[in-house]
Amino acid sequence: MGWKLYKYNVNGTWDLWREGNGNTIADYEHPGVFTRIEWLWTESFKCTAVASGQGSVDKTSEWHARGDTFTVSATPSNGWVFACWTGSVPKSKVVDNPLVLEVSDSINVTSVFVVAGSVAYWTGAGTNALASNPANWRDGEQPFHMQTIAFGAEGADKPMTWDLDIAPGGWVQTNYNSVVTFNTVYPDAGLGDFTILLINGDVNLQSGSWTHxxxxxxxxxxxxxxxxxxxxxxxxxxxxxxxxxYSQLCLDGGVAKTSANE
Incomplete structure (x- = not known):
């Protein structure tokens, strides 16, 4: 952040003689006496943002000190929607727009835009039934936030286990004969933080079933x-x-009983 140049005086102490800010080169005329130069450093981190798809971010590169906040907004082009952030983003903030992050290290984020009304088609063609397996989707691409999830004749008899913690833009099941199992858990179950599936738009269930x-x-x-x-x-x-x-064994007046819980 700058430098300071001191010269030694007859009293045996140092006097400030020259200083500069924001430069890494100290350009001065040597005073001809004992001198001392001090470089003044500050810790700062580079924060960058880029766009993927048709859209833009309002900031591409900034330097921030530790404890500062880096705020960036994403704006989609016509016919596109903001889907999510990837990169140096906590899971809880991937769909925030604007995105506000506390700076403790370098930050690199990407704003993902998808075509409005973009659809991810389930095929179930992979070796397992997990939604997180790209092979189970048409074109081998795992869905993003804000895409509509669609089930139809292509994977009509292929069950799915939904284990993606994303927020789809919609959900459609037509000509689908199988079951979608959601891995959502109770908050205190100790099985992770996938406690709710948020579907931002409409849901159209014409066939198939949901369960847990x-x-x-x-x-x-x-x-x-x-x-x-x-x-x-x-x-x-x-x-x-x-x-x-589940069934829970309990005692009622000394008699063992089973209590079913749904």
């Missing part, structure tokens, strides 16, 4: 979905959590 994993020994799994738009459930669709509870 079996609770064998306690409250761990539950079906917890929040819908930001409209929700339609057709006669061939179902939300089925029957018989997924």
């Amino acid at each position: 994993l079996v609770n064998k020994t306690g409250q761990f799994y539950r079906l917890n979905v929040r819908v930001g738009g409209d929700m339609a459930i057709g006669p061939a669709a179902a939300i089925d959590v029957a018989a997924l509870g």
Whole structure:
């Protein structure tokens, strides 16, 4: 952040003689006496942001001290929507816009934009049923935030386990004959922080079913979905959590009984 030049005086102390700010070169005429130069440093971190897809960020590069905040906003182009941030972003902030981060190290983030109404099609063609497996999606691409999740004839009989902690833009099930199992958990279950699936737009369930994993020994799994738009459930669709509870042994007047919990 600068420099200071001192010269030694007859009293045996140092006097400030020259100083400069923001330069790494000290250009001065030597005073011809004992001198001492001090370089003044400050800790700062480079914070950068770039865009992926059709859109822009309002800041591309800044320097910040530790403890500062780096704030950046993403603006989509016409026909596109902001999906998420990737890079040096905590999980809890990936869909924040603007994004505000406390600086403790260098920051590099990417704003991801997708085509408005972009759809991710389930095929179930992978070696497992996980939504996090790119091979289970058309074109081998795992869904992003704000994409619509679509099930149809292409993977009609392929069950899915939804383990992606993203916020889809919508959800459509038509001509789908299988089951979607959600891995959402109770907050105190100790199984991670995937406690709710947020679907920002509409849900259209015309076929297939939703469920959650079996609770064998306690409250761990539950079906917890929040819908930001409209929700339609057709006669061939179902939300089925029957018989997924657990049995707990208890004593009633000295008699052992089993208590079923859903």
